[in-house]
Amino acid sequence: xxxxxxxxxxxxxxxxxxxxxxASPLHRLFDAEWDYQLEQNPVxxxxxxxxxxNALWPDRSLAAIEKREKHDAGVLRQxxxxxxxxxxxxxxxxxxxxxxxxxxxxxxxxxxxxxIPFDQREGIQTESELTQTLRFNTVTDYSxxxxxxxxxxxxxxxxxxxxxxxxxxxxVQPKNIVERIAAQVDRQSISDPDQSPFYAPFTKxxxxxxxxxxxxxxxxxxxxxxxxxxxxxxxLKQFLTTEYMPAAYGSPGxxxxxxxxxxxxxxxxxxxxTNLTPAEIHQIGLGEVKRIRGEMxxxxxxxxxxxxxxxxxxxxRTDPRFYYKTSDELFDAYKxxxxxxxxxxxxxxxxxxxxxxxxxxxxxxxxxDTTTASYNEPAADGSRPGGFYVNLYKPETRxxxxxxxxxxxxxxPGHHVQIALALEQGAVPKFRRGDHYTAxxxxxxxxxxxxxEEMGLYTDPYSKFGQLTYEMxxxxxxxxDTGMHSMRWDRQKAIDYFLENAAKxxxxxxxxxxxxIAWPGQALAYKIGELKIKELRxxxxxxxxxxxxxxxxxxxxLSSGALPLNxxxxxxxxxxxxxxxxx
Numbered sequence: 001x002x003x004x005x006x007x008x009x010x011x012x013x014x015x016x017x018x019x020x021x022x023a024s025p026l027h028r029l030f031d032a033e034w035d036y037q038l039e040q041n042p043v044x045x046x047x048x049x050x051x052x053x054n055a056l057w058p059d060r061s062l063a064a065i066e067k068r069e070k071h072d073a074g075v076l077r078q079x080x081x082x083x084x085x086x087x088x089x090x091x092x093x094x095x096x097x098x099x100x101x102x103x104x105x106x107x108x109x110x111x112x113x114x115x116i117p118f119d120q121r122e123g124i125q126t127e128s129e130l131t132q133t134l135r136f137n138t139v140t141d142y143s144x145x146x147x148x149x150x151x152x153x154x155x156x157x158x159x160x161x162x163x164x165x166x167x168x169x170x171x172v173q174p175k176n177i178v179e180r181i182a183a184q185v186d187r188q189s190i191s192d193p194d195q196s197p198f199y200a201p202f203t204k205x206x207x208x209x210x211x212x213x214x215x216x217x218x219x220x221x222x223x224x225x226x227x228x229x230x231x232x233x234x235x236l237k238q239f240l241t242t243e244y245m246p247a248a249y250g251s252p253g254x255x256x257x258x259x260x261x262x263x264x265x266x267x268x269x270x271x272x273x274t275n276l277t278p279a280e281i282h283q284i285g286l287g288e289v290k291r292i293r294g295e296m297x298x299x300x301x302x303x304x305x306x307x308x309x310x311x312x313x314x315x316x317r318t319d320p321r322f323y324y325k326t327s328d329e330l331f332d333a334y335k336x337x338x339x340x341x342x343x344x345x346x347x348x349x350x351x352x353x354x355x356x357x358x359x360x361x362x363x364x365x366x367x368x369d370t371t372t373a374s375y376n377e378p379a380a381d382g383s384r385p386g387g388f389y390v391n392l393y394k395p396e397t398r399x400x401x402x403x404x405x406x407x408x409x410x411x412x413p414g415h416h417v418q419i420a421l422a423l424e425q426g427a428v429p430k431f432r433r434g435d436h437y438t439a440x441x442x443x444x445x446x447x448x449x450x451x452x453e454e455m456g457l458y459t460d461p462y463s464k465f466g467q468l469t470y471e472m473x474x475x476x477x478x479x480x481d482t483g484m485h486s487m488r489w490d491r492q493k494a495i496d497y498f499l500e501n502a503a504k505x506x507x508x509x510x511x512x513x514x515x516x517i518a519w520p521g522q523a524l525a526y527k528i529g530e531l532k533i534k535e536l537r538x539x540x541x542x543x544x545x546x547x548x549x550x551x552x553x554x555x556x557x558l559s560s561g562a563l564p565l566n567x568x569x570x571x572x573x574x575x576x577x578x579x580x581x582x583x
Contacts, residue, residue: 026082026091030098030429033075040068047133048434049379054134055147060117060158062165069109076102093567094429100564101431104270111263115166116173117159119518120180120369124159125188125236127152128197129363133376135383136201139209142217145201149224152198156232160239167247171257174249176491177518180369182240187365188233193225197365252484252491252517264485267521271438272528273564278486281524285478288527289501292472299468302461316503322399322462327361327392333400334390335359337407344455345413351555353420357386357411367393371511373406375415380423380433386416397505401466404457405449409470414448415441422561432561438522440562443529446474450534454550465503472502473512474530477523481516491517532565533557536572543576552579 038045042053079099084092118124135141166172173181193199202218209217254260254267268278276284293309300312307315316322324330338359345352355378362370376387388411391398408414418441423433449467458464476498483489483497491513498509516523536557541548556575563571 024091026087026095027429029075029078029082030094030431033098034430034434036071043127043130046130047376047379049135049381049383051135051141051144054141054144057148057151057155060114060155060162062161065114069106072102072105072109076106094432097435097564097567098429098431101435107266108270111259111266112166112169112171113263115162115169115171117162118181119173120177120184120514121366121371121518123181124156125181125184125233126366128188128200128365131197131200132360132363133379133384133387134201137206137208139213139217142201142205142209142221146217146220146224149198149221150228152224153228153232156236160236163239163244167244169258170247172244172248174252174517175245176252177514178240178245178248180514182237182245184366184369185233185237185240189230189237191230193222193230196225196229197363198225198229252494253488254485254520255488261486264520268482268524271521271525273437273439273566274528276528278482281478281528282482282487284531285475285482285527288475288531289472289479292468292475293501296465296468296472299461299465303465310500313499313503316399316401316465317505322401323397324395324400327395330392330395330398331359331361331390334388334403334407337403338388338411341404341407341412341455341457344457345417347455348451348550349413349417349554350551351421351558352412353417353424355382355386355416355420355424357388357416357420359388359390359411362389362391362393364393367391369511369514371515372398372402372508373410375410375419377415377419378423386411386420388416394507397507399466399503399505401462402469403466404452404463405467405470408449408452408457409445412448413451414445417448418444418558418562421558425559425561428561435562437562437564438525439529439532439565440568441529442526443531443533443565444557446471446526446530447533450530469503471530473498473504474523474527476501477512477516478527480513481521481523484513484517485520529565532568536569540572540576544579547579547582 038048038050039053041058042056043058045051045053076099079095079102082095084095087095131145134145136145163172172178188196190196199221202221205214205217249256254264257263264278268281269275272281297309300309303312305312305315324333357378361367362374370391372391374389376389378384378386388407390406410416422435425433449470452458452467453464458467480489480494480497484491484494494513494516495506495509498504498513499506502509504512537550537553540553553572553575556572557568560571
């Protein structure tokens with residue numbers, strides 16, 4: 001049988017499994033643009049383990065944004081000037097993906113989305129979380145962080161200027177989102193700099209740093225926080241209260257913004273990497289809700305419950321047996337589940353990443369306002385593992401029966417397997433290794449939840465119901481996201497629809513709905529991506545029959561990093577043809 005490596009290199013042209021000519025104009029453009037984008041976003045560079053700009057915040061001034069937009073237009077002219085037909089098949093794919101990303105940036109710039117630089121999940125009020133991903137081993141590491149602390153007030157002034165311009169042109173967050181952000185700002189507005197989360201790195205030093213340096217660095221950090229950070233948050237709170245809140249939307253929906261319908265249609269295309277309209281996505285969601293509901297009814301009966309579906313959901317939300325009493329118990333249980341999953345991966349994978357991952361708590365400053373869990377990618381240089389972050393706030397609201405599906409999605413075989421493998425693909429351009437096509441990344445995460453069945457990890461009807469609850473959750477997203485942003489649903493209608501169809505707690509549901517309100521279109525990607533991966537698996541199974549190998553299918557899906565769904569489809573179709581031709 002042809003080896004996978006040989007197959008990828010010689011048969012499947014759409015997979016760039018061999019290194020390209022880095023001296024070519026195309027690859028020089030790739031490399032230059034990669035460095036430019038990291039330089040323009042020093043925080044992203046830092047989280048990727050690139051410390052060249054660790055002393056800087058991004059420049060958010062309107063002048064800098066205008067300059068970046070002119071740069072993007074110039075890059076688009078450069079890529080268009082390269083003759084695509086003269087490239088190898090692998091570089092034609094690289095060309096197409098690069099060009100699409102630049103075109104998206106140019107189009108998004110037209111809608112001035114940069115005027116909404118924060119939401120309740122991330123923004124300047126959560127920048128202290130960067131301390132959990134940065135390396136603090138040397139004096140330079142600490143000095144760079146102090147340099148950021150000293151210029152935080154400039155960063156804040158630029159952010160407020162963007163928000164003020166957004167208020168002027170009516171491109172803002174809704175009031176309930178601003179209320180959440182204001183509460184986060186309150187938690188940062190303290191009087192003692194030692195208690196600031198920005199000071200956290202200075203509470204424990206590496207033994208390689210002298211005592212004199214430790215005292216000096218700690219004193220400099222306190223001074224910078226007192227002079228720059230804490231006054232900045234007081235200024236932000238004053239601005240939010242007196243200027244931004246009065247201008248905020250009174251109800252959800254980007255339809256209220258200038259060009260609101262066009263903005264939402266763009267985000268639907270960008271996040272799903274399809275040409276589906278909001279109306280079409282809404283209908284897909286309704287169909288999926290109906291299908292999954294039938295499966296949930298069947299599993300409910302397997303538990304022996306004899307009441308109605310609504311009564312079963314109430315039972316799951318209120319019976320103490322389904323919840324841990326303390327945050328420590330919940331955290332320990334997540335770690336046990338992760339260790340349970342790991343040895344079962346070989347049942348459905350033969351290609352796994354070398355990079356490890358860990359389980360960590362979501363910071364207390366944002367836990368009340370964010371979702372159940374998240375994943376942070378590892379540093380590209382291997383200095384930091386991947387992170388499965390779990391929400392330990394109010395453990396009595398976080399059901400045990402959802403934990404397996406959530407772990408499969410956020411860690412392995414979900415985000416960590418996919419993203420770490422992408423980062424380890426040394427034969428593709430750097431921009432490809434860092435690609436995060438949401439439909440692929442989140443579609444894979446949702447698909448990974450279903451693999452728990454084949455790995456034997458859903459050991460009782462309740463855990464299976466938990467998996468279906470998570471699938472229903474993503475189907476509901478299609479309905480409520482389009483409902484609020486395109487069809488003018490109000491927040492309560494979205495919450496009620498969610499509660500009627502999924503066994504999520506009311507805390508989770510309200511946090512989720514507010515996430516969709518603040519981040520139009522992103523939630524559409526999960527279900528659309530999962531449906532495409534399952535469609536392609538079913539196609540391959542039907543066409544290949546006994547030649548179908550699930551482990552090989554997974555390897556082919558993941559071997560080129562994240563891809564737009566139409567490119568993934570071409571990729572799998574070419575693989576089917578190649579496998580069919582095998583003797």
